[in-house]
Amino acid sequence: MIVKPQHARLDSLSLDCGASLAQVDVVYETYGALNASRSNAILLLHALSGDAHVAGISEETGKPGWWDNSVGPGKAFDTEKYFMICSNVLGGCRGTTGPASVNPATGAPYAMSFPVITIPDMVRLQKKLIDHLGVERLLAVAGGSMGGMQALEWAVAYPESVVAAIPIATTARHSAQQIAFNEVGRQAIMADPDWNEGNYYGGKPPGRGLSVARMVGHITYMSDESMREKFGRRLREKDRYGFDFSVDFEVESYLRYRGAQFVERFDANAYLYITKALDYFDLANGRGSLAEVLGKTVARFLVISFTSDWLYPTYQSLEIVNALRSRNRDVAYCELTSNYGHDAFLVDIGEQTEILRGFLANTYREKC
C-alpha cells in the first residue's frame, strides 16, 4: 500500500494562549474507504515524534508507517472495514503549521514567534480537518502517549462526535517526572549555540542539542529489562574498554545513532513546542475534577496500559478509568504484560491487536 500525504488549508484557528493563527495548513493521510453512512471513520493520533504516516509505504520516503503493524488489511485497525485518518499535529514539522512554517504575515519562518500551543489546540485543528472531510462522527479516536491525550481531549471537547475513545499508555495530566524529562530535552536544545534563540532556519540547526533531547527521550521509552536484553554491557566493536570517551558500550552507540537519525527528520523548535504542549496537558484543568470532566463524555472507552511502562505508568491509566467508573461511564481497561516499556504500544502489539480488533468490531456493530 503506497500512501501519499494530502493537504488542506483551513481558516483561522484560535488558541488556548489567546493568540490565533490566520491560516493553518494540515497534512494528513487516509487509508481505507469511508462508507456510505460515513460511520466507519477512525482518527489515529500520533505521539511526540510521530507523524501522519501511520501505515503503508510512504510514496515520498519509501518507509513504512509508525503503526504499520497495527493498521492495514486484517490488522487491528482493519483498512478493509474502516476509514482511517491521521494528521500531523499542530506545532509539528511534517507539513502541518508549526514553528518552521512560514508566517504569512512576515514571509519568514515563525521560529519562536510561533504561539505556544496545547493539546486542546491540536484537537481543535483536527476537528476542523474532520469537518472539512465531511465526517460528523468518528467511530473511534485512538492513540498512544501524546496520541492518547488527544483521544481523551476529543472525548471531552467533542462528546457527540466520538463513539469510542482508545487512549493507550497515556495520562490525563503530565506528572512532575514527565515534565522534568521534557525540560531536560528542551534545555539541551536551548543550550546548543546553534539554536540561536530559535533562529537557525536556513543555517545550521541545533543538532547536538536535539540529539541529546532525543537520547533522553529514548531512555524513557524503554525499560530496564528491555535495555538489559537489547544491550546489556556489551561493548561496541571492541573487546575491552577504550579508556577514552569514544563509544564503548552498545547502548551508547544506539542512543547516538537514534539521536543523529532524529536530527535528520525533526525540527528542534517543534520539539520545544510539542513537549511544552505535553507538559501543559491536564485534561481537568479549568473544567472541574477529572471525574466531572470525564463524566460528561458519552464515548465508550478502551484504556490500555503496559506493565513495564514507567514513563506513563499504569496508575495514570487507572486514574482515567476510575474517574470514568465513578460516573458510571462505559469503560474497558486492561494492563498488558510487556518488557518493552513505553514503546510497548508500538512494538509489542500481539495482545493489543486482538483487544483492539474485538473492541472496534463490537463498537461498530452495536453503535453504528
Add this chain to the structure above:
Amino acid sequence: MLKMSALIQTREHPFVREILGRSDFAIIGGLVEPNTKVLDLGCGDGELLEWLAGNKTVEGRGIEISSARVQRAIRRGVSAYQGDIDQGLADYPDLAFDYVILSQTLQETRHPLGVLKEMLRVGRHAIVTFPNFGHWSVRLAHLFSGRAPKTRLFPHSWYDSPNIHFLTVKDFEELVRQENWTVERKIFLSGHHLGRLLPNLMAEVAVFLVRP
C-alpha cells in the same frame, strides 16, 4: 420459581451448552430483567455478559482480576475492567446498576461481607451464587476422610484452593437476616436439576436474588 421449560430453552442456546457445569448461568439469565444495567463481578471471559447483552439487551460491565481473561472479555465486546473485587467496587456511585452479580466467587473474596454490602450499595439487586459447603457429599467427604473435603464442587487441595471462605445455604440465610436484607428469590441446584427439598443438604449450588 424459574420454570423448567425456560431453563431448558436457555440450555439449548449454544452458549449455555458451552458452559455445561455452570448451570447458574442459565438461572441468572432467568433472573435478570431485560434492558437493565448489570455489573458482573469476576466476569471471567465475559461469557455471561455477552449472553445477557445479546439475549436481554442488558448493558453490562465486568470486573475481573486476570489480565488474560479481561482481554478475552474485551475481545468479545464486553466492557471489562481489570481489577480486584474486594476493592474494585468503591469507585462506582450508589445504585449505578440494576443487578450486581457475583457468580461462584463469594467464597474466594477476602472480605465477603464487605463485598456483599458494596454490591447492595452500587446495585438495586444482588445476585449471588455459591457452592454449598453444606452439601451431603462435602459432609461425607470430611466425615470419612478426616481431611479438608475434596469433592466435585470443591475439587482443590487445601493448599491450592482459591476458596478462602466456606459457607452453606444456612450460613448465607443467617447473614441475610442479620443484615436485614430481603431475599427476593432463591434457587437451589444439584447438577443441572432444580431442587427445593432440604437445600442445605441437597443443593450443590445456591442462587440468591437479594435486595437491601
